Amino acid sequence: MEKIDKDKRNQIFDEIVSSRHSIRAFKEEKPPKELIEGIIEAGMLAPYAAAAVGDKQDFRRFFVFEKDTNSIKTLATRMKNKAAEGIQHFENLIVEKPFMKSKFQPFLKRLNMVVDKGVPGVNTAPYFIIVAELRGIPPAEQESLAHVLENMWLKATALDLGFQLISLTSQMAEDDELMKLLGLPVNKFALNGCAIGYPAITPSATPRPDTLKATRWME
Numbered sequence: 001m002e003k004i005d006k007d008k009r010n011q012i013f014d015e016i017v018s019s020r021h022s023i024r025a026f027k028e029e030k031p032p033k034e035l036i037e038g039i040i041e042a043g044m045l046a047p048y049a050a051a052a053v054g055d056k057q058d059f060r061r062f063f064v065f066e067k068d069t070n071s072i073k074t075l076a077t078r079m080k081n082k083a084a085e086g087i088q089h090f091e092n093l094i095v096e097k098p099f100m101k102s103k104f105q106p107f108l109k110r111l112n113m114v115v116d117k118g119v120p121g122v123n124t125a126p127y128f129i130i131v132a133e134l135r136g137i138p139p140a141e142q143e144s145l146a147h148v149l150e151n152m153w154l155k156a157t158a159l160d161l162g163f164q165l166i167s168l169t170s171q172m173a174e175d176d177e178l179m180k181l182l183g184l185p186v187n188k189f190a191l192n193g194c195a196i197g198y199p200a201i202t203p204s205a206t207p208r209p210d211t212l213k214a215t216r217w218m219e
């Protein structure tokens with residue numbers, strides 16, 4: 001790879017980080033497979049918890065689902081079922097602890113929407129990628145997955161592709177049928193997922209706390 005000047009690298013980095021956004025609407029047009037492979041490679045390059053995975057070589061796996069295939073339809077159904085289970089769980093909790101109702105309500109509303117309309121981002125973009133990370137001791141797989149997904153997100157941004165994190169995917173790691181479809185043992189891997197495609201909208205920046213106010217230089 002051609003070496004680029006230090007200032008230019010820094011400028012490119014800032015440009016990519018500041019133009020990363022959540023994209024929640026995608027064009028039908030399918031990005032070329034090579035771009036998706038580049039995004040997966042960026043995910044593979046993310047750090048991993050070496051002490052937790054030990055000498056296991058196969059600690060990180062990627063599963064690419066394409067729109068309207070049988071596999072993505074199975075995933076969509078399994079995730080809808082998972083949301084229905086979640087509703088049941090929270091409704092039981094509300095019966096036990098009625099004072100918690102207002103706290104659970106927003107999430108319950110989201111789960112109900114998923115059951116009615118499906119999981120946003122699942123079969124709405126040309127590609128859906130599940131990332132699986134081996135569980136270890138100490139448990140660090142969720143942190144590793146966050147690094148993987150962020151690398152993929154930044155690479156997608158560099159390629160002008162839209163990216164939506166679908167965090168409900170993490171709830172699917174104990175789903176026998178999905179894990180069978182992935183060919184992974186239940187209880188051994190943590191999951192997360194994202195939708196990728198050409199953005200159908202131009203997103204505006206989301207608000208952030210003031211960095212100066214949020215930062216304290218310790219004496």
Ligand SMILES: Cc1cc2nc3c(=O)[nH]c(=O)nc-3n(C[C@H](O)[C@H](O)[C@H](O)COP(=O)(O)O)c2cc1C
Nearest residue numbers: 020021022023024120164165166167168203205206
């Ligand atoms: C842990 C985590 C889970 C998230 N889950 C979802 C999700 O399931 N669906 C979604 O559309 N966005 C999800 N997001 C994206 C956030 O909503 C988004 O990053 C935030 O609103 C800021 O917007 P931006 O990404 O455009 O900067 C998640 C982000 C994080 C960090």
